Amino acid sequence: MTIASMSERNVTLPNHYILQIIEIVEHAGVSAEGWLRHLGIEPDKEEEESLVTMPWATFRRFLQDAGRFSKDKALGLMIGERLLINTHGTLGYAAMSSGTTRQIVDLLEQYMVLRTDLLTMDTAEEGDCLQVRFDDNGSLEDVQRPVTEAIVLAIRNILDFTTMGTCDIRSVTFPFDGDEKLAEAVFRCPVAYNQECAGFTLPLTSIDKPLKMANTVSYQEALKVCRQELDKLPTEHTWSARVRRLMLQNRRGFPSLEMTARRFHITPRTLHRRLIDESTSYREVLEGVRHQLAIRYLQTGRMTVQEISFALGYSDIANFRKAFKRWESVPPTEYNRHSRAD
The missing domain is CATH 1.10.10.60 (Homeodomain-like)
Incomplete structure (x- = not known):
């Protein structure tokens, strides 16, 4: 039996995510045209909702270069700050229409694969909290930090928008080194690096409270589209x-x-x-x-x-x-x- 490694995989991401990384590089004063041509990446600025697929090695080099060009070790946090709820298409719309925070977390746990399968979510109730944990689906090697920070912060943005700024994340953890002071500023809660896993905690007392933007009809319609998208995923899904x-x-x-x-x-x-x-x-x-x-x-x-x-x-x-x-x-x-x- 052959065990697939990351080097044998392709990475598929929404075009909009790729454009955000390119903008970070361009804002650092670097011309992206030659760089992208060398990598063989051709994002379409007119089709933000489309998907971009590239070999793992290309994606890894893309992130490595972006971090070097931007001269900022906190590339993941910079990306995550740009991934607001309206950048996630139908999945973001479903989250926006959800009835409770718990429903949003359940939605993301099942359908996050529609936007990326580099990480998966897992949840468990522990004491008076809901523990949300993120695991990579293979070794992310030296891009583990930017990938993980970006995804966790993007989900925090979704929760913050849907709760109208009252998201009650108690703490965030990451299993690698990082800039704790900067991370706490963007997450607006305690952040600890070099911990056992990546994740955050939500108090059980707040996750079942009705959300003001809840719309059952819109949620069901968006969920239906998400299910259809899930059925259309390629064979690796x-x-x-x-x-x-x-x-x-x-x-x-x-x-x-x-x-x-x-x-x-x-x-x-x-x-x-x-x-x-x-x-x-x-x-x-x-x-x-x-x-x-x-x-x-x-x-x-x-x-x-x-x-x-x-x-x-x-x-x-x-x-x-x-x-x-x-x-x-x-x-x-x-x-x-x-x-x-x-």
């Missing part, structure tokens, strides 16, 4: 890919087929049938995710084989060893030495 992303982002154990179907608002029977139509199954997707994570954990060298077995949901370490040998033809204890020899 198949049902098996969506199940795989859900498994990778869930740090509290892999969801069952039933819970996975519930997250997608369909029945387990329907999800099973759709996976069968793609010549796979829930079990096969789970097997692939376990394989990918096992390799990642072994390469970091921070976990024992027993700890990895437990993290991947195996009740018996012998079953993990057997599965790993089936995947890689060597026991997990020999994997790193074997891979270096190759």
